[in-house]
Amino acid sequence: xxAPQASAVPAAPAALQQPAQRASVxxxxxxxxxxxxxxxxxxxxxxxxxxxxxxxxxxGEMVSYAQRRVTGIQDLERRLNVQGHPLGLRLLDLLLYxxxxxxxxxxxxxxxxxxxxxxxxxxxxxxxxxxxxxxxKDNEDEYMISDxxxxxxxxxxxxxxxxxxxxxxYVAGIIEGICDGTGFAARVTAHSVPTELWPAKTVFLIKxxxxxxxxxxxxxxxx
Amino acid sequence: MAGRNLPLEAPLRPRYxxxxxxxxxxxxxxxxxxxxxKAGGLIYHRxxxxxxxxxxxxxxxxxxxxxxxxxxITKNLCPLPRTPGQPPTGIEVLESESFxxxxxxxxxxxxxxxxxxxxxxxxxxxxxxVYELYSDYVMKNPFYQIEMPIRCDAxxxxxxxxxxxxx
Numbered sequence: 001x002x003a004p005q006a007s008a009v010p011a012a013p014a015a016l017q018q019p020a021q022r023a024s025v026x027x028x029x030x031x032x033x034x035x036x037x038x039x040x041x042x043x044x045x046x047x048x049x050x051x052x053x054x055x056x057x058x059x060g061e062m063v064s065y066a067q068r069r070v071t072g073i074q075d076l077e078r079r080l081n082v083q084g085h086p087l088g089l090r091l092l093d094l095l096l097y098x099x100x101x102x103x104x105x106x107x108x109x110x111x112x113x114x115x116x117x118x119x120x121x122x123x124x125x126x127x128x129x130x131x132x133x134x135x136x137k138d139n140e141d142e143y144m145i146s147d148x149x150x151x152x153x154x155x156x157x158x159x160x161x162x163x164x165x166x167x168x169x170y171v172a173g174i175i176e177g178i179c180d181g182t183g184f185a186a187r188v189t190a191h192s193v194p195t196e197l198w199p200a201k202t203v204f205l206i207k208x209x210x211x212x213x214x215x216x217x218x219x220x221x222x223x
Numbered sequence: 224m225a226g227r228n229l230p231l232e233a234p235l236r237p238r239y240x241x242x243x244x245x246x247x248x249x250x251x252x253x254x255x256x257x258x259x260x261k262a263g264g265l266i267y268h269r270x271x272x273x274x275x276x277x278x279x280x281x282x283x284x285x286x287x288x289x290x291x292x293x294x295x296i297t298k299n300l301c302p303l304p305r306t307p308g309q310p311p312t313g314i315e316v317l318e319s320e321s322f323x324x325x326x327x328x329x330x331x332x333x334x335x336x337x338x339x340x341x342x343x344x345x346x347x348x349x350x351x352x353v354y355e356l357y358s359d360y361v362m363k364n365p366f367y368q369i370e371m372p373i374r375c376d377a378x379x380x381x382x383x384x385x386x387x388x389x390x
Contacts, residue, residue, distance in 0.1 A: 155360055157364050160374075199376070
């Protein structure tokens with residue numbers, strides 16, 4: 001028995017001590033009603049929303065940080081992508097853990113995976129679903145998720161000389177992390193497709209690796 | 224200069240916006256906006272509506288610099304704050320027959336100058352909204368270098384959609 005446990009329940013009878021001991025093995029307090037930080041957000045206010053302004057400043061600093069010592073726009077986008085990747089890997093496990101136990105299933109096919117991304121992930125990150133999910137007509141292995149007004153780009157105006165850049169490459173990195181985590185190796189890139197109505201519209205292009213498509217075709221046949 | 228045409232109690236700055244104000248906005252006009260940085264340099268100027276003669280960029284720069292200087296001097300005319308807790312202010316309004324120039328200085332020293340028609344209501348509200356747009360779309364933009372000229376599409380866009388429908 002280690003020190004914190006002893007101080008937490010100093011004089012309780014042995015029968016009462018039993019559950020408390022089991023619950024705190026490994027140093028984590030683990031209430032019996034499953035209300036750990038794995039089950040719900042740290043922020044437990046009514047809407048459990050975070051300040052958009054603080055996020056905007058933090059993300060702005062991330063972009064400025066990524067901008068140092070880069071060789072070009074592609075390099076900058078790659079850095080943003082790399083910053084998002086670990087977040088995707090972790091979010092995959094967290095979100096699957098939080099799904100109701102009856103329906104939870106790790107995506108094994110492309111479509112459920114993409115639906116998981118456009119609904120579960122998007123709702124967790126931005127409190128709404130993505131605006132569209134399409135399959136490329138020309139290339140079988142390419143899928144597109146569009147977001148009319150990405151949260152990360154809300155306050156960002158990219159200068160004209162860098163108009164190829166889209167800072168939502170960070171979100172692309174998160175998507176790539178999720179794809180990698182589920183075993184669907186893919187390259188995800190963010191592209192600006194401004195329209196009259198949605199000047200900040202962004203399309204995330206997901207290009208799966210050939211072996212993923214091969215497996216997908218095999219699974220399709222096996223059905 | 225101020226108050227030549229209007230009695231002092233005239234509704235220069237209605238606190239609450241009523242239906243009458245909204246109706247008035249349609250006829251009233253915001254001519255132009257200028258933003259001056261801490262050092263007196265012009266960092267943004269934009270004309271929204273015809274009505275004032277066009278100034279060259281050079282003239283705008285001179286106007287910004289001059290106003291900055293005059294503002295700094297007038298601030299020293301009465302260095303003790305009239306209202307406790309508030310820093311002393313310099314010129315806030317310049318008025319002429321055909322336009323009114325309202326100045327709003329932020330706590331960090333950035334100045335917003337708004338050229339409007341002389342009887343435009345709710346200038347305070349407009350200028351505060353402009354300040355809000357500035358702090359959102361300029362200050363949160365990682366590509367904006369502080370104290371440098373403002374070139375932000377999102378700022379231009381939101382400014383236009385805020386001011387244009389009111390004309």
